[in-house]
Amino acid sequence: MPLRRRLLGWYRRRRRDLPWRRTTDPYRIWVSEVMLQQTRVATAVPFYQTFLERFPDVEALGRAPVSDVLAAWAGLGYYRRARHLHAAAGVVVREHRGLLPDDPETFARLPGVGRYTTGAVLSMGFGQPLPVLDGNVARVLSRMFMLDAAVRDPRGAKRLWALAEALVPRRGAGDWNQALMELGATVCAPRVPQCGRCPVRALCRAHAADAVERYPPVPPRRRPQIVRLAAAWIERGGRVLMARREGRLLEGLWEPPAVELDGAGRGDRAALARRLAELGLDVRLVGRAREIRHLLTHRDFRVRFWRGTANGAAPARRALRWIDPERPGVPLTGLARRLVKSNDGAS
Numbered sequence: 001m002p003l004r005r006r007l008l009g010w011y012r013r014r015r016r017d018l019p020w021r022r023t024t025d026p027y028r029i030w031v032s033e034v035m036l037q038q039t040r041v042a043t044a045v046p047f048y049q050t051f052l053e054r055f056p057d058v059e060a061l062g063r064a065p066v067s068d069v070l071a072a073w074a075g076l077g078y079y080r081r082a083r084h085l086h087a088a089a090g091v092v093v094r095e096h097r098g099l100l101p102d103d104p105e106t107f108a109r110l111p112g113v114g115r116y117t118t119g120a121v122l123s124m125g126f127g128q129p130l131p132v133l134d135g136n137v138a139r140v141l142s143r144m145f146m147l148d149a150a151v152r153d154p155r156g157a158k159r160l161w162a163l164a165e166a167l168v169p170r171r172g173a174g175d176w177n178q179a180l181m182e183l184g185a186t187v188c189a190p191r192v193p194q195c196g197r198c199p200v201r202a203l204c205r206a207h208a209a210d211a212v213e214r215y216p217p218v219p220p221r222r223r224p225q226i227v228r229l230a231a232a233w234i235e236r237g238g239r240v241l242m243a244r245r246e247g248r249l250l251e252g253l254w255e256p257p258a259v260e261l262d263g264a265g266r267g268d269r270a271a272l273a274r275r276l277a278e279l280g281l282d283v284r285l286v287g288r289a290r291e292i293r294h295l296l297t298h299r300d301f302r303v304r305f306w307r308g309t310a311n312g313a314a315p316a317r318r319a320l321r322w323i324d325p326e327r328p329g330v331p332l333t334g335l336a337r338r339l340v341k342s343n344d345g346a347s
Contacts, residue, residue, distance in 0.1 A: 003144075003203050004169060004176065010199035011179035016041075016186070019048055021178070026100045026125030027058045033120045034085050034112075038078050038297070041185070047076050058100065061086060062093035070252055070331040077296075077334060079253060084112020102126040115161070124174035131164035132177045133157070136184025141167075142216035143188060146205040150216045224300040230272035231258035232308040233339065234283060239322040241310065242336065243279065246319070254321065254328070255336035257281065258303070268304050279320060282311040294335045301335060 015021065018041065020032035031051060035044040054072050055061040061069065066086050073082035088110035092100055100121070101107050108118045115133075122128035138151035138160050145163065149156030169176050187194045193212055195201050206212045233256055234241040242254040259275035261268055269285060276283045285306040294301040323329060325340045332340065 003200055006199050007179045007183065008175060011175065011182055015178070015182055019045060024125060026121055028052060029125045030100065030121045031085070033117055034081050035076060037081060039076055058089045058092050059098045062089035066252065074331040079250060081112065087111040088113060102128065104128065104130060120177065123177050127174060129168055129170050129173045131161065131168040132181070133161050133164050134181065137164060137180045139190065139216055140180055140184045140188050143206040143212055144200070144204050146209065146211070146215060148217055150219050152219050224295070224298050226300045226302060228261040229258045229301060229303045230261055230268040231256045231303055231305050232272060232276060232283060232285060233305060234308040234310050236310055236322070240325055240340065242321050242323050242330065244319045245333065250333050252331070253333045254330045255333040256339065269306065272306065280317065283308040284311065294338065296334070303335065
């Protein structure tokens, strides 16, 4: 097949030298694929190196406390990925004698593992002839075949998965999948694609029709959910008081004591004072609130921040901890890291 021959030849000559491409260890490939979900390669590389130094194999990861895993993940964001990776490693240790299963159905049942991760890990780590479909691959296929389908649309994703499956070779699926992803990441970019550098442009239908930038179609983005918080910056002797998050969102991470609000108004300070009292804290809020906005992919945090002075010691509770801003020792939320970095609770 000309497409396969040209693309694989280009990949072998031009691929980036990335640490997870120097190994066939399925565990290390798995870690890299989880990290690369919603994270840029340049950001993931140093975390990948240090994470594997701390957890060199699935046994070490599966038996580690989840707090250690979250601390090693701190800064990468999307912490549910780390929780699922840790939980899945535990299943592998308990049920598969520490060996990643090479059966697609068995691997896909691990916590947090979907069709993409199954295809990526099993094709690259075990040579299984399974396809992958991420944003880069979807863009390449949509343009190559002038397919009016977007990966974020369920019907479009179904068509793209079928095409990816039809193209995957019986042998060398790992290289083929990486070649597709590499082309999308480095040449077939979302904006200003480098068609002059593309090794398969002669086979690209969108290029022939001078319509590359029309593919894939862009589905409307949903607006981020607005979340309003009132929070307290409580500092004493160079240390800052942090509270551990509870609930589904960012559970187990740490940030200044805060309360979610129904709306913005004069009752915010009182709501925060009640929350501090619930935590057993005797805190006097001083001055006027500062407004902080912290954006995540699907959430827009609007935070009103007060400085607080603690009267007496904080109660000895596992959910509260005084931290050294230079060496927190616990995984912090993005908002907490932003505030710590500012040194004074200001954005």
